[in-house]
Amino acid sequence: MTIVPTVREVPIRTDMDIVGVRQAVREVAVSVGFSLVDQTKVVTAASELARNTLKHGGGGTAEIELEERADSTALRLVFRDEGPGIGDVELALRDGYSSSGGLGLGLSGARRLADEFDLRTAEGEGTTVTVAFVNRDPAAR
Amino acid sequence: MTIVPTVREVPIRTDMDIVGVRQAVREVAVSVGFSLVDQTKVVTAASELARNTLKHGGGGTAEIELEERADSTALRLVFRDEGPGIGDVELALRDGYSSSGGLGLGLSGARRLADEFDLRTAEGEGTTVTVAFVNRDPAAR
Amino acid sequence: MTRGDRDRSGEQPSLPAELEHAFRGRRLPARVRRVIVDELGPGASSSDLAEAVRALVEVTREQDRELRWHQSELEQTNAGLLALHAEIDRQRQRNAFLDAVSRASATSLDGVEMLDVVATLLSSREFAERIQVWKATDTGLLCLADPASQPDATTQEALRTREPAQEGAHRLSVPLTAGPHVLGVLDLHRADREFGSDDVSLARGIADRAAVGLRNAIVYEREHELAERLQHAMLPSLTPQAELDLAARYRSATRGVHVGGDWYDVVSRPDGTVVLTVGDVTGHGLDAAVVMGKLQNALHAYALEGHGPATSLRLVHQLLRGWTSSLFATAVVVEVEKATGVMRWASAGHPPPLLESGDGHATYLDAEHAPMLGINFRREIPEHKRQLTPGSSIVLYTDGLVERRTSDIDTGLDRLARAFTGAGTDDLDQRAERVLHSMLGADDHDDDVCLLLCRWTRSA
Amino acid sequence: MTRGDRDRSGEQPSLPAELEHAFRGRRLPARVRRVIVDELGPGASSSDLAEAVRALVEVTREQDRELRWHQSELEQTNAGLLALHAEIDRQRQRNAFLDAVSRASATSLDGVEMLDVVATLLSSREFAERIQVWKATDTGLLCLADPASQPDATTQEALRTREPAQEGAHRLSVPLTAGPHVLGVLDLHRADREFGSDDVSLARGIADRAAVGLRNAIVYEREHELAERLQHAMLPSLTPQAELDLAARYRSATRGVHVGGDWYDVVSRPDGTVVLTVGDVTGHGLDAAVVMGKLQNALHAYALEGHGPATSLRLVHQLLRGWTSSLFATAVVVEVEKATGVMRWASAGHPPPLLESGDGHATYLDAEHAPMLGINFRREIPEHKRQLTPGSSIVLYTDGLVERRTSDIDTGLDRLARAFTGAGTDDLDQRAERVLHSMLGADDHDDDVCLLLCRWTRSA
Numbered sequence A, B: 001m002t003i004v005p006t007v008r009e010v011p012i013r014t015d016m017d018i019v020g021v022r023q024a025v026r027e028v029a030v031s032v033g034f035s036l037v038d039q040t041k042v043v044t045a046a047s048e049l050a051r052n053t054l055k056h057g058g059g060g061t062a063e064i065e066l067e068e069r070a071d072s073t074a075l076r077l078v079f080r081d082e083g084p085g086i087g088d089v090e091l092a093l094r095d096g097y098s099s100s101g102g103l104g105l106g107l108s109g110a111r112r113l114a115d116e117f118d119l120r121t122a123e124g125e126g127t128t129v130t131v132a133f134v135n136r137d138p139a140a141r
Numbered sequence C, D: 001m002t003r004g005d006r007d008r009s010g011e012q013p014s015l016p017a018e019l020e021h022a023f024r025g026r027r028l029p030a031r032v033r034r035v036i037v038d039e040l041g042p043g044a045s046s047s048d049l050a051e052a053v054r055a056l057v058e059v060t061r062e063q064d065r066e067l068r069w070h071q072s073e074l075e076q077t078n079a080g081l082l083a084l085h086a087e088i089d090r091q092r093q094r095n096a097f098l099d100a101v102s103r104a105s106a107t108s109l110d111g112v113e114m115l116d117v118v119a120t121l122l123s124s125r126e127f128a129e130r131i132q133v134w135k136a137t138d139t140g141l142l143c144l145a146d147p148a149s150q151p152d153a154t155t156q157e158a159l160r161t162r163e164p165a166q167e168g169a170h171r172l173s174v175p176l177t178a179g180p181h182v183l184g185v186l187d188l189h190r191a192d193r194e195f196g197s198d199d200v201s202l203a204r205g206i207a208d209r210a211a212v213g214l215r216n217a218i219v220y221e222r223e224h225e226l227a228e229r230l231q232h233a234m235l236p237s238l239t240p241q242a243e244l245d246l247a248a249r250y251r252s253a254t255r256g257v258h259v260g261g262d263w264y265d266v267v268s269r270p271d272g273t274v275v276l277t278v279g280d281v282t283g284h285g286l287d288a289a290v291v292m293g294k295l296q297n298a299l300h301a302y303a304l305e306g307h308g309p310a311t312s313l314r315l316v317h318q319l320l321r322g323w324t325s326s327l328f329a330t331a332v333v334v335e336v337e338k339a340t341g342v343m344r345w346a347s348a349g350h351p352p353p354l355l356e357s358g359d360g361h362a363t364y365l366d367a368e369h370a371p372m373l374g375i376n377f378r379r380e381i382p383e384h385k386r387q388l389t390p391g392s393s394i395v396l397y398t399d400g401l402v403e404r405r406t407s408d409i410d411t412g413l414d415r416l417a418r419a420f421t422g423a424g425t426d427d428l429d430q431r432a433e434r435v436l437h438s439m440l441g442a443d444d445h446d447d448d449v450c451l452l453l454c455r456w457t458r459s460a
C-alpha cells in the first residue's frame, strides 16, 4: 500500500472558506507540477465540492492528500460533512450541462473534471466525496 | 451601415474596475443570449483587456457595443487608453501559452478567444483594442 | 442585478445597524456593542470620532460589495469552466464517434459489408434508430439491403441538392459525396429525439467519412468485377452441337480472391469428334489463373490438331514441366465420336467422370490415371475407351464441387451422383443449375467449382 | 504564499496606520484624520470607542485580505481559462491536421501518389523537414521515391517492434500498420526542433491514417495488376518458328482503365503456313476486352481450321453481327506460306501492314479493304496476294501506335516506316523495342498499342 499523507486539512464553515480551499488546493497542485490547465481543473472541482459541503452538508472539512504512484502523482481531495446525506445519488450526479445547458450540480461537474471520483453517502449519515487528479511524470509521458 | 449603439461605457481606473468591467460585460452577454461557455469567453477576454488597459495604458475606458447582423449579434468591446502605446506589436501579441506554457500576455489570449480582433497603437499615442464576439441566432444555426 | 447593487438602493441604515452588519459573524465584547449603540446611535452627539467610524463603515460596506462582486464573478467563472469542460467532453465524444465512423468505413472494401458496419455503429451509438443506405446507380438510387424499396422525396432531395434534407424533426437524409460525385444517400430515422442543428452537422461528418469508404469500395469493386469478367472471358462459350447437348457452369470461390485456376473447354474437330476438357490448376489467384489460361489453350490446340486424350495430356504435361512455374494441375480429357458414340478418356490426377447411361443408372469412371500434370513422371498416361449408349450423359467437374472440409470425398461423390440422377429434368442446363444448387446450396464455398455436362443424343 | 498570508505575518501596525491603510484611496476630511491620530494614536486613552474602531479596522483588514484572495483566484482562474482555450486551440489544430492527413490518404488509390500527397502535407505543415516512406515488401523495406536506398537501424526497429522508434531528438520512425499487418514505415527528420512526446503521439495518428490509405492502395493495386496480367494471359506467347522470326509487344494505355481491346495472335497450321492476326475492338475497358478475347479465339480457330484471311474475317464478322454487343473491331489477317514466301492478306478497316523488303525498302500495303467488323455490310472482303522476297519483314500494329491527337495519321505512318527501317539492328525483338521507344517515347499514350513483327528468313 502506498502511504497517503494528508498534506492539509481545511475547515469549511463560511463562504470565505471556499476561497481558502481554492488557495490551499492550488498551492499543492502547483507544488507537484500540475500545468496551469490542470491546476485550474483541480481548483474548479475543489471549489464546487467545497460549496457543496457548505450548502448541502452544512459545512465540514476538505482534506488534501498526495499519493506517489509508479509513473505519476495523484492529488486527492476528500470532502466530508455530517449533513443530511444525499437521498437520490443518481439525481445529484445528473449532468446539468450536457443535457440542458443550464446550471447543473457542482457534483457532476467535479466528477467530469476528476480522474477518479467516489461518493459515499446515506440519508442522515453525511456525505464524503473523494476526487483524485493524476499528474503523469513528465519523463513517463 | 449597421448602427452600433454603445450600450455601456465603464471607466478603468483601479483594480476594482476590472471586476466592474467583467460584470457589465457579463450582463450584456447574458442579455443577448450568449451561452454560459461564450459568456465566460467574453468575460475572460474583457478581464484581460481591462487589466491591460490599467497596467500598460495607465487606465482608460471600456465601451460595450452591440451590432445586429444578418443572422447574428456581435458583442463588441473597445478598450481605449492614452498610455505610452505599444512599441513592438508583434512581441505583445506573441502567444505565451502555446509556445512555452508559461504566462503570456492577456492580449494574445484575448485575440484567441475573440471572433474579431483589432489593435491600433503607436508609441506615445495610446492604444485601442477592439474585440468582437459573434452570437449566431439559434434559428440560423 | 448583483447583491452589491441591491445594497446601494433603499434607505441609508443607521450607523449602529451598519456596524452590526459589518461585525456580523464576529464575537464582539458586549461593552463594545453598547458603546456603538450609545455613542453612535440615533440622538447621540455627532462627534468627529463618529464621523471617522462612519467613514470606516463606508469602507467596509464598499469592501463588502466588492467582495460579493468577486465572489459572484468567481462563481460564474467556475460555472463557465464547468460548462466549457462539458463542451470539450461533448466535442471529444463527437470526435471519437467520427473516428469510429472512419474506422468502420475502412473495415472492408466490400461496399455492402462496410456500409453495414457503419449502420450498425450508428444505431449502437444511438445516433439513429433506423438507417437506410442508398447507392447511386446509373438508373437511380438503390437500397442495398432491400433492392425492392424506393427512395422517397426527402432522399431524392438530398441526392439532387447535395445537402442534408429533413422531413420533420425525426427524419434526416444526408448525401454521400466524394469529390464531384454523389455516391449515395444515408437516411436516418429517429423514433423520439429530434435531429437538431448539431445532429445535422454531425451527420454530415459521418456521411463524409462513409463516402470515402464507399468510394474506395466502388473503385475496388469495379476493378474486381473486371478481373472476374476477364476470367470469364477466358472460358469458352459453348457452341451448340448436333447430336450432343452441352451445359457448363463456373462458380468462383466465394471467399478470398475471386480468380481461380479451374477451366472447362469443348473442342469440335472437323471430323465430327468433340473433345471435352476440365482441369484445375493448384491454388488460386493470379498465378493459377495465368497457368490455367495457358494450359487450357494448349490443350485446346492439341485436341484440335487431332491428338487423342492421353497424347494431349502428355503434351501439356511436357509443356508445364518446361515452364519455371511450380504449379501443378489435374485435368481430364474426354473425346466423343458423335457418329458412333465411342468415348475415349484419360485423366491426370483428376476426380473421375460420372457416366449416366440413358436409363438413369450412374457410375464413376474410376479407371487407372496418371499423376498430376507437372509432377515428375515418365510413364505413359493410360487412355480408356467405352461405347456410349444413346442418351448417355457425361459429368465432368473439379474437386470444388465434391470436396467439403466437413466430409470425405466419397460422401461428396455419392451426393453428386444422387444430385445428377435425381435432378428431375432432361434439360441439361436445368440439370446443371440443380446440381450446383444441391451440391453448393447458398453456403460459401472456398474452392472454385467447374461443371461440364454432355449428353450424346444420337439414337443408335 | 499569497498576499493575504503576508498580511498576517509581521508586527501588528498601529491603529492609525491601519486606518490610514483602510482609507487609502479615499478622500477623508482633514479633521477626521486628526481625530484618528489624536484619539486613537499611541498614548491616547484606550476608550471603549477606540476598541470598537479597532474591531472595525480588524474587519476591514480581514475583508481586504479576502478581497485579495478573491482577486488572486479570479486572476489565476482567468489565466487557467486562457491556457485551456490555448490547449483547445492546439487540440483543434491537431485534429484539423489529422483530418487533412485523412483526406490526403484518401486522395488516390495509387499508393505512390497518395504517399506523396501525405509527405507534401507533412512538410508544408512543417511537421518534419524531410520525409521518407518505406513500403514493406516480401524482400524487405523499399523506399518508393528512391529504390536504391536502404532502411537504417531506426527504420528497421519501427518495423520490427511496430512502435515508434527514435534516433536522437530529430529523427522519428513510425510504423504504418493496418490491422495485423505492418505495411511500411514513415521516417520523419527534423533539422532543428526536437520530436517531443506530443509529436510522437501525433506521428502515430498520422501513420494510422496514412496506413488506411496505403492498405486500400495495396488492395487496389493487387487487383488492378491481376486484371492486367489476366489480360496479358489472354494474349499468346509466340512459339519459335523455323524460317520465320516473330516478335510482339503489347502496351496498355497509360491513362484510364488499363485493359484494352487490342490483340495479336499467331497460328501455325500443320501444313506449314502461319497466320498472323492483329485487331482492335472499339473502346477500352472490360467490354472491349471480353469481345477481344472472343474475336481473337474465333479468328484463331477459323485460321487453324484452314480458312484463308478473307474467309476468316468474314466468319468472325458474322459471329460479331450475331452478338448483342454494339462493339466494332478492325482486324488484319496475314497468311504466309513458309515454303514459298507467298503472302495473302485481308483487312477490315485496319491500318495498312508495313512491308519491308530484304533490301531495307518499306511500303505500306494500302490495298482495298472491308469496313470494320460488326458494321452492317454484305459485300465480299477483298483478299490480296504477294510474293515475299527472302528477308522481308511484315509489320502489323494497331492505330494506337501511329495516331496522335497532335498530328495526322500520315505523319504517324511516315514516322513508323522510318522508325522501323532505321532501327539499326536485325534482331526482331530489339527492333520491336526501338520502334515502341521512338513512336511512344516516355510520354503517356491514351490508346492501347499492339505491334507484331514477322520476318521470312527462308532464302530462295
Ligand SMILES: [Mn+2]
Binding pocket: C260, C261, C262, C280, C281, C282, C283, C398, C448
Ligand atoms: Mn482450382
Ligand SMILES: [Mn+2]
Binding pocket: C280, C398, C399, C400, C447, C448
Ligand atoms: Mn479445386
Ligand SMILES: [Mn+2]
Binding pocket: D260, D261, D262, D280, D281, D282, D283, D398, D448
Ligand atoms: Mn484498342
Ligand SMILES: [Mn+2]
Binding pocket: D280, D398, D399, D400, D447, D448
Ligand atoms: Mn486503338
